[in-house]
Each structure stands twice: as structure tokens, then as C-alpha cells.
Amino acid sequence: MSDADFPRSMAVEPEVAPSPAMQLAAQAAKGDVAATRRLLEAVAPRMMRVVQMVLGGAHADLDDVVQQSLIALVQALPSFRGECEPVHYGTRIAVRTAVAARKRTRLQWSRRDDEAETETLADPRPLPLDAARAERRKMLLRDLLADIPDEQADSMAMRFMLGWSLEEVAVATGAPVNTVRSRLRLAKEALRRRIEADPALADELEVQS
């Protein structure tokens, strides 16, 4: 991932003039509809992409969750204190909304007789081997996110899917870096257990050093 896509400097320096997005967020928080629209247009693409990554591109509720994320952002704007760029604030909301949706989907499917999940059925075309393995790894992570506690899932999604550094995750979640580290350690233990429970899976996924 390029630095340009997710800038490393998430915290806003006090001496720096507020960015245009920050100004828009401030106006939107005061109820300025035009500013809200412009802010949403600026952050929506990123939030859509994040939701797609957490849920998978063919998830049946993808559109709904994108919409929920944007609504959640709008409703949370009054409490936004400008501690990070609005796009990162929106990204965090998108991650949390999508992880929660993933958990709900898991719960709903667990109540059904069959275990088919929509995203695995969406595209029957065979994938090249590498792409298939990558997709399998992503599915494994998405499944895991639905099974671990929310805080761990949020940190893991930001770290594994968005490629954020420990500091970035700490800023986004409002937790100390060592807390983030601890959450990631627990999440990774769950991941390790899942891999070790199925040695064939580890081979198939070709998790190489």
C-alpha cells in the first residue's frame, strides 16, 4: 500500500491550519447540509472501499453496510473532536460497522441449516491458483473477525486490511499503543490457533516466510 493512500500522519498538528476536510467536518457538525454533502462525497469512496474489504466484494449486504457507515458518520459528526482527519474517522467507523455486520451475518448463517455464505457463491469462475489462495486467506481473516472480540477485530482489520501502523491504529481507536499491541497479540493467537487446527489449510494457504 502506498503512503499516499493512507497517510501516516494521522494526528493533526495544532499549529497547522485545519485541512479543508477538517473545516468541512466542523461546518457539517454545526448542521451545514452543503458541507455535510461535500464531506460525504470526499470520504465516501474510502469508506466504500473499506467496507468492501472487510465484507468481501460479493457480500449481499455490502450496499446496506456502506449506507449504514455513512449514516453513522453523519450522526457521529457532532462528537468529532478533530483529533484525526475526517477520512480516518470515517474509515474507523466503516471498519467497525463492517465488522459488526460480519458478526451479524455469521450469527444469521449459524441459525440456518446450510453453511453456504453468499460471497463464496457469488463468482463460480475458477480463479488462478495464487488469486484463489489470496482469496482464501482473506476469507479466513474475515471469518476470524466475526469470532473475536470487537476491540481485537477492529485493530486487526485496521492493521491487516488497511496496513496501518501500530501508532495509527492507536490514534484511530483512542487506545495506547501497548493496548493495541496486546489486542493484536490476542487476535494473532486466535489466528494461529485457527491455522494450527487445520495443517492442510496452512499448506494450502502457503503462508511463507
Add this chain to the structure above:
Amino acid sequence: MSIAELHPEDLLDREESGTLTPAEEDLLRAHLAHCAACRMERTLRADFAADLDAELPLHDGALFVTGALKHAPAAPTTGDRESRPSFEGPAANDDASAPHPALPVKRPARRRLAALILIAATLTFATGAAARWSGVLPSVFGSPAGVEPVVVPANVPSPVEVPRPAPHGNAAPVESTPAVEASATPAEAVLPATPKSAATAHAVAVRATPPKEPTPSPDAPVVVPPPVVAPAATVAPQVAEPAPERSPSSLFADATDARRRGDRAAAMRLYGDLLNKHPNAAEANATRLALGRLALDSGDSGRALGLFDQYLGSGEGTLREEAMAGRARALQNLGRETEERAAWNTLLQSYPQTIHRERATARLEHR
């Protein structure tokens, strides 16, 4: 052993930013050799990085924005920001079954199938019931005043058979049940054999059939309503009714489904239909961008350029970055280098952190 030694995330970060020292590199390699979780983390970060750089999914961003705006906070009457609730994100155990009121309810495929079956059953019932009702009513309630019923033998077909419009959609066609047949056998028995796919619909239709007259003996004469003097328009051979115009949202949904399936031809046709029939619909702008991309991928750069220009001219902003990149690519394909350079420059000025930055820079450095 410290937590950092357990899983050296910092080293992974430094590896990504290219600031790893040789000693740290050895340390990281040694850790990865025995830690499947960290290997997985490293691999997954690379897997998802490709997704981050991929083109945006073509959702109708404008509709999402409009939907979210309905929930925009009203101008505050007090300045007490701290008293407002902060975002905590949806709880995992929230009642997910209740959709958000502002959301377009999207049914899973299974529910959609059930809905289609229900619609087919309803149409079947409506058609079958209307057929039977037209024969039953006069015999149940008597013939219209002043018109004597005509008694005909059971084997004489009804003199008037008004053709019915074919059922809609994929519902199996239901043959009309002539009065003579209906009179000869119980209604359930004379229902024509239907394809298996319509069996459910028929079952519903049969169960929902209105109360029938007592079944007469097969040999008994049948009271058939007199020939209906139908208006010319009714008896004349019916011209197929034009299909009801499809809504832009359903065209957009079908086109998007086709695109996701990889059926580009169908997707382009449906997107084109949408633009032809509903050029001012809320979905039109997203459609222009989607169709532009498809046209670009299929080599029709001229058409793609026109569509991207239309999108950008609309003032719509949600997918503006993508439209600008598409426009530059179309100009590149058309060999209009000066305009292409201007297009890439405009993109970089408008979106300095665009995911198309690498391509834009490469093209600008080209030559």
C-alpha cells in the same frame, strides 16, 4: 520475553517503509520462520494492499450520500458538544434483523427467489381465477337480467374464448380452462399439466380458488353463460401489450449484477437502456461512469470519453476521481497526448493522494 518480541509489529512496519536495518531484518526473518501468524499478517497485508489500490466498486455513491444526508444533524441549539453521544459503533449483538429505515432493503437471493415464486403464484391465481370466475359467476348468481342462459351439451366448446394476456415474467403459462372442461371434471383435475417449475404456483392457485359450484355429473348438460357480446377491442386478436417500463433502479441493479458476473455485453445494454429511458434518474450519473469504464475496457474509448465528460459535467462528486482517471485513460487510448497530460495534471491537482497517482506520474514523465 516482551510483547514486542512475541510479535514484532514494529519490524513489519519498518520493513514496509523500507527502514529496516540488516540486524532487524535478520531478527524479523528469524521470527517469521517460526510464527505462522506473523507470516499470515505479512501476506495478508500484501493481499489487501492490492484491494486498496484497486478501482472503486461502482456503487451509486450519490444515492448513498443522499441517503446519509437525511440523517444529518440539525443545526445545534446549544454548543454543548460534550453532552452529545459519541460514536461507539454498532454493537455486535445489535438486532441485525431490523434494517435501517433509510436503507433500501436488499433481499438476499433466497428471499428474492421466494418473492418471485410468490409473484408467480399470484399471477397464476389471478389468471386462473379470472378464467374460472368468468364461467362460474353466471351459473352461481344467475345470468344477467333479460338474458336467458343457453344450455349446451358438455362436449360443445364455449363459443367465445377471449384470449388472455400471457402471464408475466417467468411464470409458467396457464391455459385457459374452457367452461366445458371445468364442468366435466373437478377444477383441480382439469388444471392443465404444467411444467414442474410452476407446480408451486399452481398449488397456491388451486388452494386459493374461490368457492366452486357443486361439481356436475360429466354427462349432465352444462349451463354456460350466453355468448358475451364483448366490445370489439376485447374480442379482436389482442396485440401484445408493451412491457411495463422498467424503473431505473431495477435496470441499474440488473446491470450491476451483470457486470459483476462478467457479462459485459448485458451490463452495457442495461446501462445503455437506463440512460436512454431515464437520463435524469438518480442512478444516471453512476451509470455514465460504469458504462464509461465498460466502454473503455472494451476499446470504445470515444464513447467512454463522452460518458466521462458527461459525468464530470454533471457536478457530481462522489466518483469524480474515478471519472477523471477514466477520462485521462480514454484520451491516452485515443492518442490525444496534450489533452491526456492536462487530464492527468488536473487529476493530481484535485486529488494529490489519488490511487492513480503512480499511473498519472508515469504518464506525465512519459516522453
